[in-house]
Amino acid sequence: MAMFEVAADAYVRFMGTFSGPLARLFADVGLAGVEPDAPVLDVGCGPGMLTAELVRRRGAPLVAAVDPVASFVAATAAAHPGADVRAASAETLPFADAAFGATLAQLVVNFMSDPAAGIGEMRRVTRPGGRVSACVWDHGGGRGPLSPLWRAAASLDPDLTGESSLPGAHGGDLVALLDAAGLREVRETELSVTVPFARFADWWEPYTLGVGPAGGYVAGLDAAARDRLAAALRAELGDGPFTVTGVAWAASGVV
Template structure:
């Protein structure tokens, strides 16, 4: 795929859920943070949360980082007045105490070292500032990919899903944040509901090979892939239908 095609594929796949999640998560991550506060989006992807932060704070007060060059290019193009850089959560390119709020939407479970990533988020946040993260409820079975993983595991029980990834179960994020030295830590569920006119509209992005789910589906044999689709169509019907997805959002004070 070309550079922006990669970002577009991700937006089609997960953006349909993470975009409506962004304002709910921003309410958590910006609680008690003023309109003139400087904020950082860690693991920004193509910029779904970045867009919400820019809308609330203004582009000049928003910074964003992601380790994937295609995502950085897409987010920077969409928000040219924001400070968008290529970097990992575990090695943020900012001085200590640079931001009033640091947020990571749907990225802790993909960090190579989640405790180190949260510690870095704490480092770049000013005393009294807020550090927040959210992860889909993969472990509890109410995430946006839960139906997919149930069908895949029914066809091939040896596949590794996302249920055990950091932050994917109730209480995970709160424990990680306390361990990172944050205070007054809370964790709440955030739920979005997305309508789909047809089964094919919902299913098509799974065929793009994007993310853990796309890679897992590509690794199945053609016969197994057909069985997965059959199981999902039986469960969901041809449409219209709605899909609800819940994320755990943790937040603490520096």
């Protein structure tokens, strides 16, 4: 997770415009059929985009969240002082068996060191009849919010693979993980978020902050290569205003 060892506000500027709206759609999936007084867990919470939505719906005392990045944990804990926010990885959740009515992982399975173990841990801490859910952008189908960047980069560097090979990036990936963990009634759906940008610079600038694989790729380019990439993207998207749509695969199952 070193690619996410950044300040919380950098991540928010990079992905928050998409992950905030996505959290509202994903919470509908992850809380479906879950008792209103059941505690819920946000796995890989980042700076708390999904945590905020869960707190809004459940109240902070019923929400727990974990992330391995210290700056994200600090930001989420500060924003939601009544929630149980801890530093931990998905593969070693610091909670008892059957502690939650629902566990949710938004945009994190693709970055787990062991996705099968992470989903297994989510199942372990979820009570019988509770719900385990995960979502990942459709990088494999070229429909994620980062897909314009990776397409343009690949046009300049044909050997580049982007994030399409990461776990969960294709339809059916998350279903297979949840099925293998022994979850029942596993279903997959698509979640779509459209975000407007007034200027090209508003969309491009967050990529220069070094967040995640895309930000790391941009940061690793020399100035001339970075300018070529920005020019290719500007030619595709225009100077603005324009909109970018991100589609995520979401899968959910019952313990």
